[in-house]
């Protein structure tokens with residue numbers, strides 16, 4: 392009996408800490424901190440999970456990764472994030488699920504009202520032109536509040552509110568609605584279906600973009616540092632490797648070779664690397680952004696330059712070119728993001744920036760780390776011209 396209890400306790404604790412990813416049967420197609428050039432150059436503030444059923448799919452179930460409640464629902468196919476939902480959790484973090492096609496009927500207010508029906512009702516009732524919108528807004532808020540209670544009281548940013556949409560239904564632009572729910576009003580359980588995958592917003596195809604933010608939403612975190620168990624649940628790649636494909640010294644591009652001696656002039660070489668984590672799954676090859684990059688002299692153990700994508704302040708989202716090389720990076724025809732390994736302005740993912748004047752001859756070691764916990768060293772021989 393005692394043994395059975397122990398087994399039960401162990402089983403329960405495993406179940407309690409095993410955070411599921413937001414999609415079942417999924418793998419990673421993008422990582423935290425990657426370079427994005429759509430809209431404006433910015434850091435990728437979350438990770439992307441495939442939504443796959445033979446093809447990238449609309450309508451795949453999106454699950455809550457943790458217990459909590461709905462903070463807000465945003466309906467806006469033209470926004471970077473498209474239609475999205477934000478949950479708030481006991482551990483002090485919020486999670487965001489983006490590019491959705493719809494929301495689950497299982498989301499209910501404390502009085503039992505079905506959120507998706509309420510949203511559809513709002514679509515039907517308030518699908519008006521932009522000109523009429525502002526006049527309707529006041530009426531809408533009053534009616535909504537009367538009918539559905541406090542759940543509809545706190546609309547944000549009046550000026551940005553336009554009629555509700557689901558990708559195909561509405562011709563008027565721009566269209567945006569933000570519904571903020573009172574704390575605890577719409578509860579969710581870990582693993583509960585909260586929404587359905589889609590391709591709303593700035594996307595190449597259907598997938599689920601997932602973020603972990605601080606409660607005040609001033610920071611976005613590497614989701615796997617907050618919910619490491621998710622990594623165990625996603626489909627593991629057949630092959631993976633950390634690749635350093637090319638190197639640039641003071642803007643001149645070379646193939647990388649550990650045997651070659653690279654020449655530089657000035658106090659130190661301005662080194663940029665075209666590097667990524669390569670990952671093969673179901674016959675397709677993906678290039679994912681790295682989690683860490685550091686550079687040290689071969690005879691030293693402490694890095695002179697170090698980038699670590701642990702968290703990014705929201706007000707640094709557009710500072711991607713403080714880390715990535717603006718001239719060399721191009722995301723056309725694959726993920727070709729170049730990391731600059733020299734200081735270009737303050738950004739908090741750069742943890743160490745203390746590059747001394749280089750000796751005439753030196754060997755540096757560049758250590759690259761991926762999101763699966765692997766690290767790989769690359770040696771670089773340098774000589775002053």
Ligand SMILES: [Zn+2]
Nearest residue numbers: 421438439600
């Ligand atoms: Zn994304």
